[in-house]
Amino acid sequence: MKEFEELKPFLLRKRELRHLSSIIYYDMQTRAPIDGLEDEADIWGGIDTQYNEIIKSPEYIKAVKDFAFAPGKDLQLQRLADLLLREVEDNERLTLKQLEEWNKAISESNSAWRQAKKTNDFQSWLPHFEKLVELKKGLLRIKKKDCHETLYDVALDEYEPGETQKQLDAVFGPLKKTLLELLPQVMKRQENADIPAVLPHSIDSQRHLTPKLLELIHYDLSRGAIAESAHPFSDALGINDARITTEYDLEDYHGNLSTVLHEGGHCIQFQNWPKSHYDLFLENYATAALCETHSRFYENLLGKSRELAPRLLSLCRETFGEEFLTMTEEQFYRGENVVKPSLIRCDADELTYSLHIIIRYELERDLLNGDLEPKDLPKKWNEKYKEYLGVDVPSDSLGCMQDTHWSEALFGYFPSYALGNLYGAQIMKAMEKDLDIKGLLAKGDLLPIRKWFAENDFAYDYLKPEDWIIKVTGEKLNPQYFIDYLKDKFLA
Numbered sequence: 001m002k003e004f005e006e007l008k009p010f011l012l013r014k015r016e017l018r019h020l021s022s023i024i025y026y027d028m029q030t031r032a033p034i035d036g037l038e039d040e041a042d043i044w045g046g047i048d049t050q051y052n053e054i055i056k057s058p059e060y061i062k063a064v065k066d067f068a069f070a071p072g073k074d075l076q077l078q079r080l081a082d083l084l085l086r087e088v089e090d091n092e093r094l095t096l097k098q099l100e101e102w103n104k105a106i107s108e109s110n111s112a113w114r115q116a117k118k119t120n121d122f123q124s125w126l127p128h129f130e131k132l133v134e135l136k137k138g139l140l141r142i143k144k145k146d147c148h149e150t151l152y153d154v155a156l157d158e159y160e161p162g163e164t165q166k167q168l169d170a171v172f173g174p175l176k177k178t179l180l181e182l183l184p185q186v187m188k189r190q191e192n193a194d195i196p197a198v199l200p201h202s203i204d205s206q207r208h209l210t211p212k213l214l215e216l217i218h219y220d221l222s223r224g225a226i227a228e229s230a231h232p233f234s235d236a237l238g239i240n241d242a243r244i245t246t247e248y249d250l251e252d253y254h255g256n257l258s259t260v261l262h263e264g265g266h267c268i269q270f271q272n273w274p275k276s277h278y279d280l281f282l283e284n285y286a287t288a289a290l291c292e293t294h295s296r297f298y299e300n301l302l303g304k305s306r307e308l309a310p311r312l313l314s315l316c317r318e319t320f321g322e323e324f325l326t327m328t329e330e331q332f333y334r335g336e337n338v339v340k341p342s343l344i345r346c347d348a349d350e351l352t353y354s355l356h357i358i359i360r361y362e363l364e365r366d367l368l369n370g371d372l373e374p375k376d377l378p379k380k381w382n383e384k385y386k387e388y389l390g391v392d393v394p395s396d397s398l399g400c401m402q403d404t405h406w407s408e409a410l411f412g413y414f415p416s417y418a419l420g421n422l423y424g425a426q427i428m429k430a431m432e433k434d435l436d437i438k439g440l441l442a443k444g445d446l447l448p449i450r451k452w453f454a455e456n457d458f459a460y461d462y463l464k465p466e467d468w469i470i471k472v473t474g475e476k477l478n479p480q481y482f483i484d485y486l487k488d489k490f491l492a
């Protein structure tokens with residue numbers, strides 16, 4: 001198609017710049033010396049400027065519009081056109097001055113938050129946070145379309161196109177009710193469980209476990225890389241390059257185990273997109289919830305299952321020896337699945353995790369819709385932690401300032417994590433119709449699972465989430481699968 005061919009050079013250049021930006025980011029987070037960071041950050045910023053120059057250039061905008069309005073596109077090209085046009089139109093609504101003011105507010109808020117978190121001083125961050133919320137609301141008003149009922153709908157649209165506050169309320173409402181009923185019952189059952197103490201393991205021995213875990217899930221090490229960073233992440237740099245980072249804790253090997261399966265799960269998706277995704281520039285268009293579906297699937301639905309526990313235990317025996325030699329499979333499984341209401345979202349168990357997310361969802365929804373003032377955030381946060389999780393929040397650093405998201409104006413992102421859990425449980429049911437998952441996990445054979453994903457899921461993840469989940473499972477999102485999964489797992 002002529003219009004696509006004319007657009008291609010721009011898309012290739014955008015891809016190159018994104019690749020370079022990812023390499024520098026990966027380096028800054030993992031290997032770069034502290035004194036070299038400033039220079040590297042400047043170069044990183046320069047690449048960002050070049051990228052913005054392309055997407056703001058009249059030539060690029062014309063090429064996108066010609067392509068978007070040309071007839072005769074197939075489903076995949078139409079989707080690409082819709083996504084590119086949306087990006088262009090959103091950009092066109094904002095002036096360069098507004099964008100600059102916005103980026104400055106984010107960077108000031110983020111550095112004030114870093115300092116405030118260190119000193120537990122919410123009041124010092126508050127003026128920056130108030131400004132950020134006001135600016136965000138202004139930008140959302142500019143972007144608001146007829147399909148958006150609330151400002152929060154506009155924010156959601158940036159991460160989960162098509163998702164609405166109404167839909168989330170309908171999904172999170174019953175989920176919250178069930179979780180609040182389940183939690184005390186599960187805690188009671190767990191009281192007498194035989195849960196082994198966690199002993200320290202050298203960082204070096206934990207480093208040996210990482211590739212074994214990645215091999216188990218069939219992450220392709222020849223098309224990936226592993227490094228260490230304070231905040232683990234993964235990134236799809238290109239068709240043959242999907243990297244992860246992890247973090248080692250001497251006192252607790254669980255963190256690395258979960259992180260590697262989580263980030264490895266992300267990369268299973270990146271490494272198994274069909275080549276046509278790359279030919280048509282459709283890589284990296286899966287939404288945040290679609291990506292979190294696969295990472296949380298590998299981390300929890302597979303990684304914390306009773307069936308995979310013997311295999312993971314034997315890898316721990318090979319790597320660590322010591323207490324794992326006498327630990328039973330049942331003890332190992334229990335140790336992987338301790339339910340414990342806590343202050344921190346990141347290490348939360350499968351049951352309480354969604355409550356952490358629902359709290360954030362309710363608060364950010366109210367902030368953007370004007371039902372909650374930024375100054376009242378700590379009070380509301382603490383009330384919800386007490387009400388939902390029974391936890392007393394001792395400080396704002398461990399409370400409403402614990403995540404970086406709001407300091408960078410990432411409003412509307414948190415629901416992706418909980419949606420990922422819901423999608424995952426529904427996909428598990430669909431997969432069970434084709435595969436004996438329990439049998440495969442017991443054998444430690446995860447290859448058919450990766451192949452199933454590639455054929456039935458990843459090949460379609462450029463679709464809108466509402467269409468994608470129907471394509472993969474035959475029905476629209478139904479939270480009951482996740483609720484049933486939790487009941488089966490923790491109460492059976």
Ligand SMILES: [Zn+2]
Nearest residue numbers: 262266292295
């Ligand atoms: Zn993730």
